[in-house]
Each structure stands twice: as C-alpha cells, then as structure tokens.
Amino acid sequence: MSVALGLSVPPHTPHAISVSLPTWRDNVGYEEGEARVVDTMVTGYPRFFIHLTIRKLAAACEAKYAVAGEQCLLFPTQFIAAACRDFVAGRSAAQPRLVSTADLHVVLFPAHVLPIAKEFWQHTGLGISSRLAEKCLSRLLDDDTPKHGHNRHYSVKGKPTSPLIPQDVPADLLSSDHATYLEERYGRNLPISAAASAKRALRRRVAGTLVVDSSCDESVGPSSRGVANVTEEDVFLFPCGMAAIWNAHRLAREVRPDGKSVCFGFPYTDTLKILQKWGPGAHFFGNGLDEDIETFEALLESESKVDPSKPPVLALFTEFPSNPLLRSANLPRLRVLADKYGFLIVVDETIGNFVNVEVLPYADVVVSSLTKVFSGASNVMGGSLVLNPKGKHYTALRSRLGETYEDTYFGEDAIYMERNSRDFKHRIKVIDENTNAICEFLRSRSVAGGSSSQHIAIKNVFYPKYITRENYDLCRVKKPSSPSPPPSEGEGYGGLFSLTFTSESASKAFFDALPCYKGPSLGTNFTLACPYTILAHFGELVWAEGFGVERGLVRVSVGMEERAVLVAAFGEAVEAAEEVVRVEAGV
Missing domain, CATH: 3.40.640.10 (Type I PLP-dependent aspartate aminotransferase-like (Major domain))
Structure with a gap:
C-alpha cells in the first residue's frame, strides 16, 4: 500500500513539496474540494498549498495588522508585495494594503478577493518559504517553547509497505522529532552562515563550471553548457x-x-x-x-x-x-x-x-x-x-x-539545495537508465508499440525516445568518447514519461495498482506518479484534450529504485489495467 492520504511525500518531511494522493478518486476529490481529502492534507505543492507554518504566521500577522476581517499573504520583499497588490487591484475593486517588517512584507486585502491573491501566489511562486516562516514564528514563541517540538501533522498512520517505498527510517524514530532526525542527522548540511557560499556553489553548478562537484568547491573550469x-x-x-x-x-x-x-x-x-x-x-x-x-x-x-x-x-x-x-x-x-x-x-x-x-x-x-x-x-x-x-x-x-x-532565495533553502544537488549527475544517469527500461517494457504492451494482445490497456507511451525524437536528438548531449548521436539507446532521454490508455477505467486501474508514491511534482529520487490532467487541468479537461492531453493520462517520474523491482511493479499495474479491459470485453 502507499503512504496514507494527505501525508507528506516522502514521509516525515516537514518541508515536503509533495503530498500523498494514492488513488484516482483521491485526486478527483482534491480537485473537487472534498472534505475527506482536503481536511487530511498536511502539505502539498507549495505554490498550490500554502504550508501550515506559513498559514500560522499569516494568522499572527492578521491578528496584529488586519482590519474588518482582512486576510493576508506574505512575501520576502516590498517589490514583490507591491506586485501582488497591483495584481489584485487590477482584477478587483479592492485596494490591498502593505505592511512591512524586518523579514516580511504583508499584503492585506478583503477576504473575498483571496482567490485572486492566491493566483499571484501560484503563478509567480514568489511567496515566502516555509523555512523562512518557521524562522519568523520561532521569534514569536515563548522562550520555553521547544523549537522542534513533535508535530502531529507529520505523524505516521502506519508504516508504508511497498517495494518502491523506502523502509530505511528506524522504527524507534517514527514518533520522535522527524525534522531534526532527517534534515539534520542525514542532512550533511553546511552551517547556515555558509548560505552565500552555498549559493555560489549552486550558481557554478548550474553554469556547468564546477570541476569537483562537492560542497562549495572553489575549483572551476570551462562550462559544460x-x-x-x-x-x-x-x-x-x-x-x-x-x-x-x-x-x-x-x-x-x-x-x-x-x-x-x-x-x-x-x-x-x-x-x-x-x-x-x-x-x-x-x-x-x-x-x-x-x-x-x-x-x-x-x-x-x-x-x-x-x-x-x-x-x-x-x-x-x-x-x-x-x-x-x-x-x-x-x-x-x-x-x-x-x-x-x-x-x-x-x-x-x-x-x-x-x-x-x-x-x-x-x-x-x-x-x-x-x-x-x-x-x-x-x-x-x-x-x-x-x-x-x-x-x-x-x-x-x-x-x-x-x-x-x-536575491529572494532564502539562505536555509539554498543550504538544502546545495546539499541535495552535489550528486545530481550520477542520479540522473541512474534515473535515465531506469526510465528507459520501464518505457521499453510498457511500449511493448501498448498499441503504439505494436502489441498483439487482444486486451491492450496502454495506448501510447510519451517519452522523448519515441516522441519527436529527431528534435530532441538535435540537443541531446553527445558524450566525448561517442559518435553523434550516442550509441546507447537509453542514454539521455530523462526520467519522465506519460501514458495514455484504451479506456478511462484502464487508466484508473493502472494508477491505483501502481505500488509507488502518488502525488504532484517530478524529478524525485523515488518514483512518483499522478493522473496529470486531472490535477493540472481539472477545470478545463475538454480544452486540454484538444491538444492531445487526455483526461486519463498518467504521468510518471522514475526514481532510483532497483531496476528489476521497478519493472516488476509496473508489470503489476499493467496486469491490473489489462484485467479491466478483459472484464469490459466480457472475457
């Protein structure tokens, strides 16, 4: 089974950017605002779900600054806050107010225009970080309040059991301070005072000039861009x-x-x-x-x-x-x-x-x-x-x-990003090879791949190796020792693919049976799937279908799990989908 509905993905991650929506019905329920789903969510993708810590800080700001039932959103600079104010004012009769403090710039507005203000938050991604909110809240707490107290929102409702879900968190720590354990003990982070160095390392890494990819290494060379x-x-x-x-x-x-x-x-x-x-x-x-x-x-x-x-x-x-x-x-x-x-x-x-x-x-x-x-x-x-x-x-x-x-990138976030990205080249290679193996398997069971099965569930596999490949290959990195294009069929096509199915019921069966994390986002070290069109275009399904983005589409971001285990897991999901096709055919 997958992680319980509404918990962070991965589990025990206070600043997680994904949330568990393990079934097709859960995803539809989320889009429809079903209480069964939304009331259990402790996190979500940050541009769509305002983190609980940020909400708590916003409530404190409203208690101090709001008048006549105003609500607020929080931003890191006055320029961004003003941009939000102008966005809301340009789309409503409201005239939002700005209040600035040392670390925060507060945009206050009548409660009825909150949906418009949230559009700015979602589209731009310029709201404050949950880690910055945590820092600001810590200043408001009494001295005797523990900085990292246990948070019931991140309690575990049963340990996840799946070959694609990590089991490496010690059982005796499941009820302890997960933030401290996972983010500090396993973090290997630089001290917060080194945020400037972390940002410099990140910029060099992105520029492709960091010769030795380690913590804030000073060795640089020509760009690989x-x-x-x-x-x-x-x-x-x-x-x-x-x-x-x-x-x-x-x-x-x-x-x-x-x-x-x-x-x-x-x-x-x-x-x-x-x-x-x-x-x-x-x-x-x-x-x-x-x-x-x-x-x-x-x-x-x-x-x-x-x-x-x-x-x-x-x-x-x-x-x-x-x-x-x-x-x-x-x-x-x-x-x-x-x-x-x-x-x-x-x-x-x-x-x-x-x-x-x-x-x-x-x-x-x-x-x-x-x-x-x-x-x-x-x-x-x-x-x-x-x-x-x-x-x-x-x-x-x-x-x-x-x-x-x-520079609105919060220093503590830069510290974590620097730590996480040190081995990204190695991870990408593993993920690419895993994805190629899975896509080859799935395509062999698809209509597009020429499957001869009488009860095909998969219609097409969308993956750069099969879709507009000639355009992708124009930009695919050519390895120094290889001719052009690279000889490896699975080299360099990325870790993301999408599937369409021969029926919507087959889509649902495949998704529900897939034994991996289910939630928004992509590019994770673990396999993560979502019914993409339902999540991204629920209010415009017909419009999206007009461009080939079918409502039954399932998007998968492949992780670093053992390849044979991954292929077997996807095999289970395909069998479940094909069984639905057989039943619908009366077999």
Whole structure:
C-alpha cells in the first residue's frame, strides 16, 4: 500500500513539496474540494498549498495588522508585495494594503478577493518559504517553547509497505522529532552562515563550471553548457522555477519593445497563465510540432507588416521537452526565426536537464526548476535563470538584471539545495537508465508499440525516445568518447514519461495498482506518479484534450529504485489495467 492520504511525500518531511494522493478518486476529490481529502492534507505543492507554518504566521500577522476581517499573504520583499497588490487591484475593486517588517512584507486585502491573491501566489511562486516562516514564528514563541517540538501533522498512520517505498527510517524514530532526525542527522548540511557560499556553489553548478562537484568547491573550469564562456555571473537564483519564468517574462518586457509573447507547445499550466495575465497576452501554439513552426512563421510575417519598427512578438517560451507530452520543439529552426525577426527565446529545460540536453546555444534565456531532479529530495524549492553570453541581446539583458535582480532565495533553502544537488549527475544517469527500461517494457504492451494482445490497456507511451525524437536528438548531449548521436539507446532521454490508455477505467486501474508514491511534482529520487490532467487541468479537461492531453493520462517520474523491482511493479499495474479491459470485453 502507499503512504496514507494527505501525508507528506516522502514521509516525515516537514518541508515536503509533495503530498500523498494514492488513488484516482483521491485526486478527483482534491480537485473537487472534498472534505475527506482536503481536511487530511498536511502539505502539498507549495505554490498550490500554502504550508501550515506559513498559514500560522499569516494568522499572527492578521491578528496584529488586519482590519474588518482582512486576510493576508506574505512575501520576502516590498517589490514583490507591491506586485501582488497591483495584481489584485487590477482584477478587483479592492485596494490591498502593505505592511512591512524586518523579514516580511504583508499584503492585506478583503477576504473575498483571496482567490485572486492566491493566483499571484501560484503563478509567480514568489511567496515566502516555509523555512523562512518557521524562522519568523520561532521569534514569536515563548522562550520555553521547544523549537522542534513533535508535530502531529507529520505523524505516521502506519508504516508504508511497498517495494518502491523506502523502509530505511528506524522504527524507534517514527514518533520522535522527524525534522531534526532527517534534515539534520542525514542532512550533511553546511552551517547556515555558509548560505552565500552555498549559493555560489549552486550558481557554478548550474553554469556547468564546477570541476569537483562537492560542497562549495572553489575549483572551476570551462562550462559544460554548450556555450563555453558561461560563468556563475550569468546565473541567477530564484525561490522556484516558476519565479524564474515570471522574472524572465518581466525581464523581456523591460528590455525589448512590449508585445505579445508566444507559448510554443503545451506547457505546464502556470507558464501560459503568466504570459496571458501579464502584458498584452500570448499566441498559443499548443501542439508545438514542426508544422506549427510554419504557422508561426506566417504570423511573424503578418505581424511584422503591421508595425515594422518593432519585433512582431516579444519572446517565445517553450519547454524542452514539454510537460506532459514530452514533445521537443525544433530549436534550431526557431532560433533562425528569432534572429530574423528580433524576438527572444526562453527555454525551460527542467525536464530535459542540462546533463542530458544542450539548449543554451539556441536560447537567449534558459530557466529551470531546481526543485525537480537537480534537488531530487523533494524537500526544498529552487529555480534558476541562465543568460546566454553569446546571445544577441545578452548585454541588454545582463545590464537590466544587474539593476533589478533581488536575491529572494532564502539562505536555509539554498543550504538544502546545495546539499541535495552535489550528486545530481550520477542520479540522473541512474534515473535515465531506469526510465528507459520501464518505457521499453510498457511500449511493448501498448498499441503504439505494436502489441498483439487482444486486451491492450496502454495506448501510447510519451517519452522523448519515441516522441519527436529527431528534435530532441538535435540537443541531446553527445558524450566525448561517442559518435553523434550516442550509441546507447537509453542514454539521455530523462526520467519522465506519460501514458495514455484504451479506456478511462484502464487508466484508473493502472494508477491505483501502481505500488509507488502518488502525488504532484517530478524529478524525485523515488518514483512518483499522478493522473496529470486531472490535477493540472481539472477545470478545463475538454480544452486540454484538444491538444492531445487526455483526461486519463498518467504521468510518471522514475526514481532510483532497483531496476528489476521497478519493472516488476509496473508489470503489476499493467496486469491490473489489462484485467479491466478483459472484464469490459466480457472475457
């Protein structure tokens, strides 16, 4: 069985970024606001679920500053708080108030506009960290209150039993201080005073210049990013990946003539929301296939005639590959158009990751969610923005960021991210090989893979090895000792894939039977699955299906478990799905 509904994933992790939603019904219940689900949740993905510690701190701020039943959200700088205030004021008749303290900037507003304020929190990812909230709360507690007291919200309702769920937490510690045990004893963290050094190490690691990948090592060399002269000065850290995307869009609007942006390919939901809600809007090419480039080029030609004095679009945003269909845009073709028409290209490399792909040569800006495989531990958020020093607009972009960049990445989060990411290259290799083995097995049992079974449950396997592979291979990292492309069939295609099924009941059966963690997020060191379309597009299922994102789609992020155990576990889930197909066929 999986972790109990509503508990953190992984268990005993006070700052976990995922929550257990172990069945299809639980995920639907979460989206519908069913009390059975939401009342048991002790955590969730931080941009969607405001951490209990942050809620407690917000309640203290409301008690001190609110009038007439106001509610509030908390931000790390005055600039961000003002941006939230302006967002809410622009979409309602409310006029939010700002209150600033040493560590917090409080945005107060009438309770009825809380959903609008939460849109800002979700889309931008700029709210305060749960660890910062913990620090602020500790100052409010009495001196005799233990700093790390037992928290009933993280109690364990039965130890998880599954071949894919770690069993390495000693039983005698399950009721002790899990935060201290897991985050300090196993943490191997730098002292908090070393936060600046941790951030420097992170920037060098992201730049690909850290020669010896260890704690704040000073040894640097040429970048492995595909653009040789990238340095840590070209890397900017943010509290999460979406904050990096929001700031990339803001940067583009400040440096270039304003205009509509382009979202190329079906993206993670908040990227499109940012492009639509800030500025004049966006053109959306939801399939992101080569034929869409021809349509896009026609748009560019048409728009350039309207006002020849400025670029026809501001910037093109694309994921490489996309989430959840794992499609890869033809970046060289898009680069040619960008150079011809003068717009920026922003590439989100989170899923591809720079160990596997080199996208910087084709981009002006590369963003990534460090929360995912770069960290792997599912206990801290982070994001990065990298400028291409060879880019045509580099000087303007770098100059503007130098003037406006605010380091809002909380030091303690940087400490954990630095610790987690030291071995990310090794982890990615293991995860890639595991994912390839699983996808080969699943594809052999699918319609797309030519299965001859009479009761096929899997329709298609979406994985860069099978989906727009020619575009992915254009950017796939070529190993120094290998010809191009690399000879290994399982090398460099990442750790994420999605499945579609021959019926919705088969989808549900597969998901419910899969013996791994179930919850939001990806890139974790452990296998993590979710019914992606239900979670990300529950209110727009028909719209999503119009772009091939079926409501029964299951997305899987593969971990580092033993490969044979993983394949066997997925075999169990396939058998459960195929049994449903047999029953429905009357066999």
